[in-house]
Amino acid sequence: MCVGIPAQVVEILAPEKKAAIVEVEGVRREVSIVVVLDDGVKVGDWVLLHVGFAMSIIDEEEAAAQLDFMRMLGSVYDEEVEAFSADVPSIEPKSSTTET
Amino acid sequence: MKFVTEFRDPDAAKFLIAEIAELAAEQPARKFMEVCGGHTHAIYRHGIESLLPDSIEMVHGPGCPVCVIPMGRVDDAIAIASQDGVTMCCFGDMMRVPGGNSTLLEAKANGADVRVVYSPLDALAIAEREPDRNVVFLAVGFETTAPSTAITAMQARERDVSNFSIFCNHVTIVPPMKAILDSPGMQLDGFLGPGHVSTVIGTGPYEFVSREYGLPLVTAGFEPVDILQGVAMLLHQLADGRAEVENQYKRVVRDAGNNSALKILSEVFELRPHFEWRGLGFIAQSALTLRTEYAQWDAEKLFEVPGVRVADPKACQCGEVLKGAIRPWECKVFGTACTPETPIGTCMVSSEGACAAYFNYGRFRARPRIPVTAT
């Protein structure tokens, strides 16, 4: 939980929800973006995710590096991804989602 | 992709290893502490110690959030979980942490409603979905995860969720570093500062290391080249007679930290006068508790807890490991009585712990040499 997993923002939900849909290893789920709102988080951005919260925006290269690091950790990453994927409330992908 | 190749370039690693060797040759032996469990993993996994000269020793610090939770707090969590109508939600890591008599996993087997959640927001959602349950979130973690709990508390308040509360065990990273520096016989020459905690708090809070203790600190990333560069930066400072806070991990850590997260933290939490750390004892102002405005969501105010201090088992040397006084394999029960399957101490429970890291990589795998080629 202390080491963040990289996730890509695929949809920003209504601003008052301060939430976004992000994707990790092909699994999508809603997370909080309260902490990175002021940094101007947008669709396509990579974020470091801790326990369902985007804690910082990172660039694509850093995301790739972080992913390698997490995969290298093996069990730590598997547990994080497993937890991330568990019990995900079903998400209807909106057709209006735009890629930037 | 330029940046990646820069910090993963095998040539860069070779260059840094040579630079470190050169710097180390002109200095007395040095002992650096890496504060963060993620660094400990990377160091073992990549065999970084074997790349460093013999005169440089890396010791592991207290930066594993599950490892520092004392037994008495686990017992308190079990006591809350065992009450009628209570649903205890926690991270998977916490399930097997030994308390005085049992674990949350055992409490669950005995009928307590203990559920693993990924996020505190999931615990809040359970409370809203099941209004007849008293849902308690067992909050652990450093400043990396504390903002998440704080935001969850704010949402519970906004939405007036009255059957939700937080059993807060959040801790802060700076006080244990001070405690380690003050502990007798501890001779450190510098710190490799934590990565992701620093994205929240920035580098300012570490200034005391240079100001009060005259030691250098470099926050570093998790790639092998990051760690090597962090070590080289520490050695440069020592060679120059400098003691400063430097940031090797600028691509993620801003010196000022994250202002939104810091504001949220101070809105919801205040410092506790004292908190017990496993192996380190009570440390003043080292942990967070909910402010009185949030008393309604504070499990410690809502439930009777034993609040009894439980001494660690005699065989357990987690305290020594967390202080960097001994290495994991020097603990007498390491790998025999204490394994990830049957942990005696917390450092073996959490996959972020030093003992688990060493168990997984150090002992049973040949140390890979300079595995810095991009995969």
Ligand code: SF4
């Ligand atoms: S081997 Fe087990 S008891 Fe010993 S320090 Fe590590 S976790 Fe603690």
